[in-house]
Amino acid sequence: xxxxxxxxxxxxxxxxxxxxxxxxxxxxxxxxxxxxxxxxxxxxxxxxxxxxxxxxxxxxxxxxxxxxxxxxxxxxxxxxxxxxxxxxxxxxxxxxxxxxxxxxxxxxxxxxxxxxxxxxxxxxxxxxxxxxxxxxxxxxxxxxxxxxxxxxxxxxxxxxxxxxxxxxxxxxxxxxxxxxxxxxxxxxxxxxxxxxxxxxxxxx
Numbered sequence: 001x002x003x004x005x006x007x008x009x010x011x012x013x014x015x016x017x018x019x020x021x022x023x024x025x026x027x028x029x030x031x032x033x034x035x036x037x038x039x040x041x042x043x044x045x046x047x048x049x050x051x052x053x054x055x056x057x058x059x060x061x062x063x064x065x066x067x068x069x070x071x072x073x074x075x076x077x078x079x080x081x082x083x084x085x086x087x088x089x090x091x092x093x094x095x096x097x098x099x100x101x102x103x104x105x106x107x108x109x110x111x112x113x114x115x116x117x118x119x120x121x122x123x124x125x126x127x128x129x130x131x132x133x134x135x136x137x138x139x140x141x142x143x144x145x146x147x148x149x150x151x152x153x154x155x156x157x158x159x160x161x162x163x164x165x166x167x168x169x170x171x172x173x174x175x176x177x178x179x180x181x182x183x184x185x186x187x188x189x190x191x192x193x194x195x196x197x198x199x200x201x202x203x204x
Contacts, residue, residue, distance in 0.1 A: 050187075054199075056101045057152075057159070057186045061086070064093035064131055071178040072203075073166075081147050082164035084203070087178060090137045091170040098152070100126040105154050112137065112148035112165075140166045152196075159188060159196035 050056070061070050071087045079085070088094065096109065096116070103126030109118045116130040140146050145164050152159040168175035187200035 050102075051189070054187065054189045055104050057104075057188050058099045058101075059184045059186075060097040061181065062095050062097075064095045067095075068176075069180045069182055070094070071176050072181045073178045075145075075164075079145050079164060081145070081162050084164070085145055086163055086165045086181065087175045088134055088137070088165060088167050089170050089172070089175045090139060090167050091135050092133075094132045094134065096130045096132055098128045098130075102126070104157075106152050107155065108153045110149065110151040110153075111163075118152075134167065137167045139169050139172070157190045157194035157196050159186075159198070161186070161198055 062068060063070070073085045073087060074083065075085055076083055096111070098106070098109070098118075100106070103124060105126075106118060106128060109116045109128075109130050111132050112134075114132060114136070116132055118128050118130050121127040121129055145166055147162045148165055150159075150161045150163050182204045185202045185204075186198045187202075188196050189199050190196045
C-alpha cells in the first residue's frame with residue numbers, strides 16, 4: 001500500500017550516525033526525523049507493529065557531488081508501476097544510503113542493472129552506502145517513464161522492487177523540478193525462501 005508524499009515516517013529512532021547524509025542545504029536527517037516524528041503517546045511506531053522477521057528499510061538518494069536530494073513527481077494513476085516518479089540526471093553519480101531496522105545483513109545492491117559496491121557504514125549497524133553512476137542511462141522520452149529494478153541481496157534473503165523513474169540529460173534543469181525526496185521507507189516482510197515483499201511504502 002502506498003502513502004502520499006508527506007506521510008510521516010514512524011521510525012522515531014532514525015539516526016545515520018557517523019554516516020549521516022546532509023542533503024544540499026537541508027538539516028541533517030536526525031533533525032528532520034525529530035521534527036516529523038509522531039508522538040509515542042498518540043500512536044504506536046512502525047517498529048512496534050512489525051511482525052516477527054519483518055523490518056523497515058529506509059533509503060536516501062542524493063547527488064554525490066552536491067549532496068542535494070533528488071526530486072520526484074506525483075503522477076497519480078497515469079502509470080502502472082507507481083503513483084510517483086523519481087527523477088535522475090544521466091552521467092551523474094548518486095549516493096544511495098540504506099538503513100535497516102531491526103538490523104539486517106545485506107551484501108550487494110543492483111540498481112537498473114548496475115552492480116554497486118555496498119559498503120557497511122559501521123559494523124553491525126544495518127546501515128550501508130553505495131555510489132551509483134548513471135553514465136549508461138539514456139534520457140527518457142517525453143511523456144513516458146521507465147521501470148528499473150532495485151535489488152538488495154543478503155546471505156539469506158533478496159529484495160527486488162521496481163522503481164518508476166525518469167532520466168534527464170546531464171544539464172537538463174527539469175530533473176530538479178518538483179518535490180524533494182528526503183527518504184523512502186519500505187515495510188518489508190521476507191517469506192520462507194528469503195524473498196522479501198514490500199508491504200507498505202512511505203515517503204517524506
